[in-house]
Amino acid sequence: MNPVANQRAIIDRRALDARIAEFAAELGDKARMPVVTILREALAAGRAEIAARLHANPAAGHDCAAAQAFLIDQIVRLIHDYVVRFQYPVANHSAGEHFCIAAVGGYGRGEMAPHSDVDIAFLTPMRKNSWTEQAIEAILYIMWDLGLKVGHSSRSIDEMVRQARGDLTIRTALLEGRYVWGDQDIYREASVRFWKDVVTGTARDFVSQKLEERDQRHKRMGDSRYVVEPNVKDGKGGLRDLHTLYWIGKYIHQVRSAAELVDAGLLTMTEYRGFRRSANFLWAVRCHLHDITGRAEDRLTFDLQREVATRMRFADRPGKSAVERFMQYFFLNAKRVGDLTGVFLAQLDDQFAARDRRFIPAILRRRPRKLSGFILDRGRLALPRPDFFREDPIRLIEIFQLADRHKVEIHPSAMRQASMDAHLIDRHVRADPRPNSLFMDVLCSPRDPELVLRWMNEATVFGRFVPDFGRVVAQMQFDMYHHYTADEHSIRAIGLLARIESGELKDDHPLAYDVMQKLISRRVLFVATLLHDIAKGRRGDHSVLGAEVAMKLCPRLGMTEAETEQVAWLVRYHLLMSATAFKRDLTDYKTIADFAAMVQSPERLKLLLVLTVVDIRAVGPGIWNSWKRQLLGTLFESTEELLRLGHKQHGRRERVIAKQEAARAALGIDEARFVQLARKLDDAYWIAEPDDIIAQNLKLIDAHDTEPLTVAAEFYPARGATLVTVSAADHPGLFYRIAGGIHLAGGNIIDARIHTRRDGMALDNFLVQDPLGRPFMEESQIARLKTAIADALANRVALTPRLIARPVARPRAEAFSIAPNVLVDNKASNRFTVIEVNALDRPALLNRLAFALFDLKCIVHSAHVATYGERAVDTFYVTDLLGGKIDSKSRLKTLEKRLLAAASQDSEQAVAA
Template sequence: MSLPRIPRQRAIVSRRDLSAAIDKVVADKGAVTGRQDIVDLLRQALQDGRKELLDRLLKKPGSGHESAHGHAFLIDQVIRVVHDHVIEDVYPAANRSKGERLALIAVGGYGRGEMSPFSDVDIAFVTPDKPTSWCEQVIEAILYYLWDLGLTVGHSSRSLTEMVRMAKEDLTIRTALLEGRFLWGDQGVYESASKRFWSEVVPGTESQFVSEKLAERDARHKRMGDSRYVVEPNVKDGKGGLRDLQTLYWIGKYVHRVKSAAELVDKGLFTAKEYRSFRRAEGFLLAVRAHLHTIAKRGEDRLTFDLQREVAARMNYADRPGKSAVERFMQFYFLQVKHVGHLTGVFLAHLEEETQSRSRISEFFSSFRATRTVGDYPVENDKIAAPSEDWFKEDPVRMLEVYAVAEREGLEVHPSTSRALRRDAALIDSAVRKNPRANELFLEVLAGKRDPETVLRWMNETGVFGRFLPDFAKVNAQMQFDMYHHYTVDEHTIRAIGLLSEIERGALRDDHPLASDMLPKIANRRVLYVAVLLHDIAKGRGGDHSVLGAEVARRVCPRLGLDEGETELVAWLVRYHLLMSATSFKRDLSDPKTIADFVAEVQSLERLRLLTVLTIVDIRAVGPGIWNSWKRQLIGDLYESSVERLRLGHKAHGREERIAAKKAAVAELLGDKAHLVEELDDRFDDAYWIAEPEDVIALNLPHYAAARRLEHALSIHTEFYPALGATLVTVIGTDHPGLFFRVAGAIHLAGGNIIDARIHTNRVGKAVDNFLVQDPMGKPFSEPQQLARLKKSIEDALLNKIDMVPSLAKRPLKQTRAEAFQIAPVILFDNDASNRFTVIEVNATDRPALLNRLTRAMFEQSLIINSAHITQYGERAVDTFYVTDLLGDKIVTQERLDKVEAALRDAIAAGEPGLAAAE
């Protein structure tokens, strides 16, 4: 195996000129004295070659193969020059013995000729027998030169026999040698190594190699997140990345002894079209990796947010209406890894069947078993197959039917059938889309009772999904350039459908008791599945995707067979699919107006149930760690309050009964301290009893009673609150307007983030403020020393023992990933959301101590904060405050609102260097 022809090789490096320059140094100074000059010459050659290759890449930013082969060629020439210099000038041997022979073999990715600018250089030094002292000296001298050049060298030094023995024992060594390419030195030794590898190592181990490679691939995928649609993918090792393509080639070469991926077509493992797809995906991924390395100036293989924007610019992607350049680039990236996924699936499934070992006895008995059929479809090894090559061409509706049967029967789709589906997907035209039978089959899959998620993912991989539902094709592989969404839109949607199915089957009762109880009561089951399918269908079109998505729903649902009522219900759910989460996380659920406004939009118990389940699966499918017990509690509270209002009507009904029931529940929790409910009844108004959960009140009342008995001016309590996965911080003391910003600053200094705050001033002017706190990783403080540190920090801040502003300035918490984003601040005032308060919503880039700066600005503007609701969407913070002026009135005059907005903008800019500079 040799490298493809490199155009204008001498512009990259001229081995002849470099050797001549080294010869001149040796002649003038000698090999030892002139060593540093020789290293300088080699370093300059390497530097010039890399610059030439970078210039070529920038002129042709998609030329991945040319760049990879060019870098391999450059390293080849440098190593060859070094080798010749060492054996001729450093350790010359006039009459070498048979043992003093050395072959340099490029292995791994270097052997394959696929090198990125900062790839490791993997070399096997092979000798006929145990290395002689001359061989060891030469190897050492070569390696020192390469290390002096700053190359990362992976190397081994073995005899032919040792190489064979170790290759038999170690899969990694076997894989590296599989791609061995003669680099330089003794060609006879290389040929002996190659011959012995193929005659002594490979025969009889093909099946084992395939199974081990598949296991290795699965372990790597699991380590990388087990999805090819994660928004910060690893170009090399991620699912659908370069390593998956390499795995195909390794297995093909090992089993069929092909010398290039093109030969896999002759072996029937790829069609010519699939091979072109292989090459296109490989070239694109190699180009992306080359850009990543040159931008990062190191061997960086992860497409992080900060690098995505730069790579997109390098590869000449531009903004389009509704989609930024980086989103267009990443969509193309995910389409390529989707192709890799299909190629991998078909190829490896074929090979698994080829290499599956079956005993003669099992073959004998299997010959007596008739092939199982389901309808018209034969089933082999639990895989459903098309009866003939032209099956789908004869009737394209069958492309929906085969998936419906697979979902209903719990079968996989045979690899050859998946290949045919991918080939024939283009036959799905408007006639097929309008076909009632086709739409009925699609709904069968979507709302299937077994595993719709997996089957929909198969449909998506073959292109049948996008062809049948062109609106879904538009969000196929579409990423959202933010830190909140972990997956592409299509992957998020399919995961949400899978979660809905799991909840319906009772598999997630512990995680989602509310939804599990609700689903059997829902009358419009298929409406729910269609709403989950369509809730994000209009992302990337510009404008509000909820509004645009409702329009798509009104167009698509009748085609799918939904009646007018079902269509309107789906459209409403899509239009308002963010309403429940926005209300739960950004509004005060103890404010009667919040519940009244929400119920006015929802209107019925059935719509409430549908919206609740849709909200839960939507949040949970965003990514790991997004759904938590705090969000579960808020969604549950809003649901319960809304059910009560829907059943009882106006807020006056049931309010007194609700408070009385909560007092009774708190008394039960308090046990022998139940008398505190009655004793402190004149201290706390109805708003407190409605706002706080029973278990929090049961903690607050004894703390308050103790502080009153001991005449403590300030009482601070910190405790792990497992029910919500957070730490509860309670501050009891004389109320004053600066209390909130001081507590917020102190919690930040202790390394915490406030996720919710409820501020209460009781009837005698005492503050009873409850804060829910997590660490920067979204975990609670639970260790005694952590809780003590938190308490001490708040105490010192409130007693003025620390100067807050300089202390905060000294403790900037680095958020490097968020630095890739700049959220334009948006400040909204709403005087209709509450009867008593002005609601201020602040959207800004999430930064350390943002909450402290915002609340300090409100204090300086003479505002009193009644409650705060803190939400993070990745890099974006959405903080909502219910405020009044010092007299307890709303902020209504435009002049006053403008001053508050200006102060808040200044507070945001103080934490964002770019904004501060701009202003």
């Protein structure tokens, strides 16, 4: 437990004890509530003093955690003494009328955040008698009256031993036991019994269970230390990982502090200093989280990140905000925790494991024949001597190439040495063709490049060899779209490339798999994937800056001039395909023609498709879906046809016929009836919609063709959303009314496709989720959704006041500031004016924008809704009432002004407009 400076400024126990004694003497049995008031005021004053110290020294995590534990110690002691001396006094205690209070868990370690649980154990020499039960109960009631969240147990020493043997959680809590107050002899006996009767002979079992427990915790928390809303306590690379190291070291070597892990040979002094620095920083962050929220909050959410960064005095820098700098430092500390864990477990493995039974399982125990001077230690690549890297720094790259080629692990001691010697990689090593060739072997490996690149990154070798990559290590983007840091995202994307190419993900990405088998420039794709986000966090467009990095780096990696140019182009335009597919009308010929003019070659199109797929999927779970696959596939096929044939009209008709044949097979109806249905829909509809939605739409038309209004809704698992289809007589304002009805039912539109049938009926498809990103699945929810849309279209509800009354449903998004932007493009389409609106995503945003367009007498022919976390990008293809483009400068200016207002104003103002 850290020493606490100026303890009496936090709490003066002697003075408080004297005041409590005065009240007890004066008031007798009626003293309890005044005593509680005294203690409550002392607790509040102590917390205020600790908070003031944290504000004055915002990085003093250990000091704050120790001060909190000290404060609780004094409160517990005062409560104990009041209860034993005044509430239940006994002149001569019998043998059974003794107990002690021990702090366990984090409190026992002497580390607490402001609102941490107070975990205590009441220990008695034998079964509790009535006096002991009364005293313990009285202590707990006073603690609860103070608002403390108490985790408690009450056991005899024999009960403690028996239960600790059978329960890992109890054993771990007692492992950090610390005497607080009461009978010291009881605590000493309990401690001796714990180490003798519980710990002895159970070390291997304890270690195995704690590592399994850690792995399960990581899976619950996302199994990556680079998730952008990390849990400071339980997340991977968080405080609990450091605690696990300490628990294991203490259990095996009975160390009393983390510093003694050095004497036990589990950490070097340098590593221990890193342990302390990371723990201090993480404790500071955790204490700030508790102080800001006033509760036990351990998750560093977006809305808290900015405030914690400000409190810890991070400042903006060119190209990188204060919160991004803070989070990068957070992830660097999480990375250090991961590195320490690997080193620690390696030493433990060597000290403790019997032959062929190790705590760290080998990936593959195959012995390669050629090791280039490296040796094998129990199937893992190791160094013959400590100065092996210093003799030839190129070996720092070679060890990873050998590990990949022979599918063997690298011994953690070799990883530790690589981390220590990574600084040996200088400009001379980077300029040498041999290490560059070895690096390319790893990067473009057909085996498991993701795993080996992650090892290189953990050893800091990656960032040393490719300094531009080193700049994005732990670099996060402050948004709700990207789930991982830039380096983790890029490495995951490389892994996805390898898995698609091998056929492992063939079912998920059949088109990308097929394309990869036909690529001529395979290594161009791998290098472009590595570099596509390498300029994140710099001042300027990361795509443009990344292309400049590629032009300099690729020749060093041994790539030809043509390959270098290809990589640079892919990095520069790596967002082009997704932007076109998700924000433009793919049935508009000019969309395809403009995209083809940018891409220029079939090979480049193939490369861009696969890069786009892995880039989207590596963003995080739930981002990739069948809707995106459909859009990218349509864009790829249309563009390939145009590049191959020089035109696409022939292929367009073939696609329509293929879609119609698939739809007829799915419906199973006679040809005459199908032809009658199919004629109602133009070619643009058949090309735009996926097969399963076409089948659903045709069933709806077939069953309700004579009805003026039909609303259908069903869960659409392929997208994790609810598919809403509206068939109604087409008229101005239809779109905004549907959007308003969906919002009134609590829905958020994530995609919209608007069609007008040849008979004048509208057929509109919407994908809808609730504000938390979940589909409507319950019958009552779907019924409410359908009713709200029908009521809105029939004018049975006043949309404006009802929409105004809706509360903001996504408070997390309010942590972000997005300046709305409206882009009007009359060149993107031959027939329509294309309007793109970028704004903070809100459930009623689409309704407001659609109402503004209706009010300005614009006809919406197509709408494309794309969301990127908290950012919404809504694109509309519109004409005037006569079906022409909007080209009047004054009208375009008015249009832009009104849409900006709709995107940026408060709910009441925006809807009223």
